[in-house]
Structure formats: structure tokens, C-alpha cells
Amino acid sequence: MHIIFQQLLNGLSLGGVYALEAVGFGLIFNVLKFSNFSHSAIVAISAYFGFFISRYLFPNFAVTLLMTAIFGGLIGVVIEKLIFRPIRLKNAPLTLFLVNSITAAMLVQQVFAATLGSDYYTYPEFMKETAWRLGAFTVSKTYVIMLTISALVLLFLSYIIRKTKIGIAIRAASSDIRTPSLMGVNVDFIVSVAFFLAGILGGITGYLLGMTYSVDPFIGSMILKGIIAAIIGGIGSLGGGVIAGLLLGATESLLISQIGASLTPIVVYSSIIILLLIRPEGISGKRFIVKA
Amino acid sequence: MIELIGCTVRYGGITALDNVSIKIPDGKIVSIVGANGAGKTTTINVISGMVKLAKGSILMDGESLTLPPHRIVKKGIVQIPEGRKIFPTITVAENLILGAFIIKDRERIKANMERVFKLFPILKERMNQPGGTLSGGEQQMLAIARGLMSDPKILLLDEPSLGLAPNLVLEIFDMIKQLNREGLTILLVEQNAQKALNISDYAYVLETGRIVSHGEGSKIAGDPVVKKAYLGIKEV
Numbered sequence: 001m002h003i004i005f006q007q008l009l010n011g012l013s014l015g016g017v018y019a020l021e022a023v024g025f026g027l028i029f030n031v032l033k034f035s036n037f038s039h040s041a042i043v044a045i046s047a048y049f050g051f052f053i054s055r056y057l058f059p060n061f062a063v064t065l066l067m068t069a070i071f072g073g074l075i076g077v078v079i080e081k082l083i084f085r086p087i088r089l090k091n092a093p094l095t096l097f098l099v100n101s102i103t104a105a106m107l108v109q110q111v112f113a114a115t116l117g118s119d120y121y122t123y124p125e126f127m128k129e130t131a132w133r134l135g136a137f138t139v140s141k142t143y144v145i146m147l148t149i150s151a152l153v154l155l156f157l158s159y160i161i162r163k164t165k166i167g168i169a170i171r172a173a174s175s176d177i178r179t180p181s182l183m184g185v186n187v188d189f190i191v192s193v194a195f196f197l198a199g200i201l202g203g204i205t206g207y208l209l210g211m212t213y214s215v216d217p218f219i220g221s222m223i224l225k226g227i228i229a230a231i232i233g234g235i236g237s238l239g240g241g242v243i244a245g246l247l248l249g250a251t252e253s254l255l256i257s258q259i260g261a262s263l264t265p266i267v268v269y270s271s272i273i274i275l276l277l278i279r280p281e282g283i284s285g286k287r288f289i290v291k292a
Numbered sequence: 293m294i295e296l297i298g299c300t301v302r303y304g305g306i307t308a309l310d311n312v313s314i315k316i317p318d319g320k321i322v323s324i325v326g327a328n329g330a331g332k333t334t335t336i337n338v339i340s341g342m343v344k345l346a347k348g349s350i351l352m353d354g355e356s357l358t359l360p361p362h363r364i365v366k367k368g369i370v371q372i373p374e375g376r377k378i379f380p381t382i383t384v385a386e387n388l389i390l391g392a393f394i395i396k397d398r399e400r401i402k403a404n405m406e407r408v409f410k411l412f413p414i415l416k417e418r419m420n421q422p423g424g425t426l427s428g429g430e431q432q433m434l435a436i437a438r439g440l441m442s443d444p445k446i447l448l449l450d451e452p453s454l455g456l457a458p459n460l461v462l463e464i465f466d467m468i469k470q471l472n473r474e475g476l477t478i479l480l481v482e483q484n485a486q487k488a489l490n491i492s493d494y495a496y497v498l499e500t501g502r503i504v505s506h507g508e509g510s511k512i513a514g515d516p517v518v519k520k521a522y523l524g525i526k527e528v
């Protein structure tokens with residue numbers, strides 16, 4: 001019982017990171033209708049950034065997390081300006097967005113492999129005590145903090161998307177990217193904001209992954225779980241992605257404790273294929289538009 | 293006043309507007325009539341900054357108006373697009389809030405919303421449902437209401453009565469006249485050419501991108517040549 005509870009908590013906190021990835025991925029998909037694999041580049045760059053500032057600049061968790069979040073957001077904006085805006089202004093086909101996003105992801109991965117690839121980078125220990133005792137239970141502080149942070153970030157994002165004028169404009173642009181400009185909305189700016197927000201999520205993802213594991217050039221490829229969560233959640237539905245992320249994390253973790261780490265991915269991946277065969281629209285049940 | 297001077301627009305090889313000059317004086321209703329594909333929507337879009345000029349210029353009160361679309365809105369020029377272009381997934385209220393995107397003052401947004409709810413009470417009832425669930429007529433009302441949310445000075449209306457039941461068409465035309473009396477300058481493009489001309493101070497007839505006739509609304513409406521060539525076919 002105790003073990004299961006702990007596994008569940010670990011799984012949910014990892015699932016929280018999947019949820020961050022799913023939402024970061026889904027946000028861009030909603031607005032520009034392509035699968036943004038360059039999100040993994042943001043995650044990787046941020047993971048290294050978080051490592052370097054926390055190791056050499058300020059060994060303070062909250063400060064460096066915040067800095068990495070903002071840094072991730074800025075990287076998102078820069079990536080959009082460099083590789084997506086020029087082709088968007090030329091009305092390039094969506095496949096080209098997809099290709100650019102994959103190329104950017106590979107490029108960043110290879111640059112890190114060539115420069116920092118020979119080492120693992122481990123974040124500093126932020127906490128002296130790593131566990132809390134709650135009566136009979138011991139819970140890992142890191143996991144509780146990770147889950148809390150993911151929840152707070154997603155609540156913050158949900159507030160922006162639902163309640164602010166910029167958020168309304170982002171949702172409006174998701175169904176029609178031209179018309180908001182007739183309402184005085186600068187669509188280029190809205191796209192930048194979407195990339196900034198997704199980048200913040202990517203930054204936090206990179207930091208949390210880097211802190212939990214260690215940083216290597218391939219850390220960005222861990223967003224694959226988040227992309228899967230976005231699709232199971234029903235692409236287009238950010239809430240669905242969050243639920244799917246949490247479920248995926250929890251399921252994985254429980255399965256690992258029951259059937260072991262080598263069998264778990266096989267069971268998980270086959271279940272996903274079966275699930276999407278039965279219910280291609282994902283759990284949220286939204287109709288999806290087939291895009292690149 | 294908005295002035296188009298010798299405006300030419302091309303889409304690839306197609307010339308959609310050819311040396312078009314149009315004046316829209318403050319406080320007037322000006323309409324553009326013409327067959328399908330004549331270039332009416334293109335004219336509106338070029339004023340809105342949605343399509344680029346190949347030649348010519350557009351002036352507002354004597355100053356050049358070559359700006360991106362969102363800056364045109366800040367100048368008080370608002371387009372109510374053909375086919376409504378309601379955002380289907382966000383609510384009616386959110387569509388309206390977006391219409392007031394350039395207004396920072398929340399109280400003013402609220403006041404404007406109350407004002408358009410007075411014009412179209414049904415929108416208040418539908419406030420919290422997604423725009424896409426409204427009927428065609430309700431969507432047209434929402435499109436007009438959304439356009440009014442930013443307190444425009446000049447309204448560019450592209451076929452506002454398209455697809456509406458006859459009684460609603462009359463209502464929309466009454467409303468256009470009413471808005472004009474309250475001080476709005478209006479550029480009107482209409483399938484209902486006869487009705488549009490009747491309420492217009494001035495009108496232009498477009499034919500495959502060229503202006504072939506212009507004059508006071510009532511004169512154009514009465515001109516037998518124009519009637520036969522451009523209006524007769526559209527008479528319902």
C-alpha cells in the first residue's frame with residue numbers, strides 16, 4: 001500500500017511534466033496547426049541553462065527555475081522569429097513548418113552532442129532533506145515540489161488563455177488566424193505570445209527533467225511522452241492533454257512497480273495504439289483537424 | 293474622409309482592381325455595387341490593409357493609410373467581413389471582447405457591450421454560448437456588434453444582409469441608417485443593390501475591377517443602363 005502510494009505520487013509528478021510538455025506542444029499546434037518538434041530544443045537548451053545558472057550563478061531553486069522559465073520563453077520567441085515567421089509570411093505549406101521544427105530539434109541536439117556531449121551534468125542538491133514524513137508515509141520532496149510547480153504553471157497558463165484579452169485572441173486565432181487582425185489584433189504578436197508561453201512551459205520542463213535526471217544532449221527527446229499525451233488527450237484540447245499526461249505518468253509508474261521497467265513501455269505503447277484505434281479523437285472527444 | 297486614388301490590386305496574374313478611385317466623405321453612406329467577382333471585397337480589404345496595393349494610394353484625411361490591418365483598426369476603420377467570420381469556438385461575449393481589443397479601459401468595454409446588447413438583445417441571451425452555435429442571422433448580428441465594440445468612426449460593411457430572412461434584411465438596413473445618423477461613416481457593399489442604393493448618399497458601380505459609373509445613390513438606382521447591366525441580375 002505504502003509503496004503503491006509512493007509510486008502513484010512519483011508517477012503523477014512525472015505526469016505533471018508530461019502535462020507541461022503536452023500543453024506546450026498543443027498550444028502551438030492549436031494556433032499554427034503543425035506538430036512543433038522544436039519544443040524539444042527549448043527543453044534541451046533550458047535544461048543546460050538551468051544547470052549552468054544553478055551550479056555557477058545562484059544555487060537557489062526558485063530563482064533559477066524562474067529565470068529558466070523566462071529564458072525558455074525567450075528561446076521560443078527567437079525560434080519562431082528565425083524559422084517559422086519567415087515561412088508563415090510566405091504562406092508556406094504546413095509540411096515545411098513540420099520539417100523546420102524537426103530540423104531545429106536535431107540541430108540543437110547535435111550541437112550539444114558535439115560540445116557538451118561527453119559529460120552528464122547534474123543539478124546541485126537544492127534540499128538538504130529529501131523526504132517528508134507524513135505519519136506512516138514518506139514522500140519525496142522533489143516529487144511533491146515538481147507536481148506543485150506543474151500545477152501552478154498550468155493554472156497560470158489556464159488563467160491567461162481563458163481570462164485575458166490576449167488569451168481570447170490566441171483562442172480566436174486557433175480557429176482563424178487572419179480575422180483577428182480586423183479586430184485590431186496584431187497576429188504576429190499573438191503568435192509570439194503563444195511561443196513565449198509554450199517556451200515558458202518548455203523551460204520549466206527542461207529544468208524539472210534536468211533536476212530529476214541529469215542533463216545530456218538527448219534530454220529534449222523526452223517530450224515525446226508529452227506529445228503522446230497531447231494526442232491521447234485529444235489534440236486541440238489543452239485540458240485533455242493535462243489529464244492524459246497525468247494518467248500516462250501514473251500508469252507508467254504503477255506498471256513499473258508491478259511488472260518492471262522493461263515490460264512497462266511495451267504495455268504502455270501498445271495500449272496507446274489500441275486506445276487511439278478505438279478512439280482516434282482522444283479522450284476529450286474533440287473532433288480534430290488533420291494537419292501536418 | 294477616406295480616399296482611394298488610382299488603386300490597382302493584383303492576385304498573382306489576376307487584376308482584381310484596376311485604377312480605382314473612390315471617395316468616402318465623413319458622415320456619409322457610400323456603396324459599391326457590382327456583380328460577383330467585380331472586386332468589391334477586394335476594395336474593402338485594401339482599405340483594411342488585408343491586401344496590398346500594386347499601384348495607387350489610400351489616404352485618410354489627406355494622410356497615407358498604408359498600414360498593417362491591426363493599425364488600420366486603431367485609426368477607427370473597422371471592417372465587418374463577408375461571411376461574418378465569427379470565431380466559432382469562443383463565446384459570444386468573448387467575440388465581443390475581442391471586437392474591443394484595442395480598448396484598454398474595461399469599463400468602456402462593458403459599456404460598449406451593454407450598448408450592442410441594446411441593439412441586439414438576442415446576443416445577450418446567447419452571451420455564454422460558442423459563436424459557432426448561433427444561427428446565420430444571429431452570427432450576422434454578432435459580426436456587426438463585434439465591429440461596433442471598438443467605437444469605430446468608419447464602418448466597412450461587406451454584404452451584411454447576405455443570407456438573412458427578408459424582415460431581418462430590413463432591420464439591418466434600418467440599423468445601418470441609424471448608425472449613420474449617429475455619426476458613423478459607412479462604406480457598404482451589398483448583394484441587395486437596390487436597397488443599398490436607396491440608403492446611400494453616393495455609389496460606385498464596379499465591373500471586373502473597374503469603376504464604370506458613379507453618382508448619387510438615387511441616380512445610380514434609377515439609371516436604366518446600370519439597372520439592366522448590374523442591378524437587374526441581382527434583384528431578388
Ligand SMILES: Nc1ncnc2c1ncn2[C@@H]1O[C@H](COP(=O)(O)OP(=O)(O)OP(=O)(O)O)[C@@H](O)[C@H]1O
Nearest residue numbers: 303306308326327328329330331332333334335374
Ligand atoms: N486571394 C485571392 N487570390 C486570387 N484571386 C482572388 C483572391 N481574392 C479574390 N480574387 C479574385 O479577384 C476578383 C475580385 O474578387 P472579390 O472578392 O473582390 O469580388 P467581389 O466583388 O467581392 O465578389 P462577390 O460579390 O462574389 O463577393 C475575383 O475574380 C476573385 O476570383
Ligand SMILES: [Mg+2]
Nearest residue numbers: 332333334374
Ligand atoms: Mg465579396
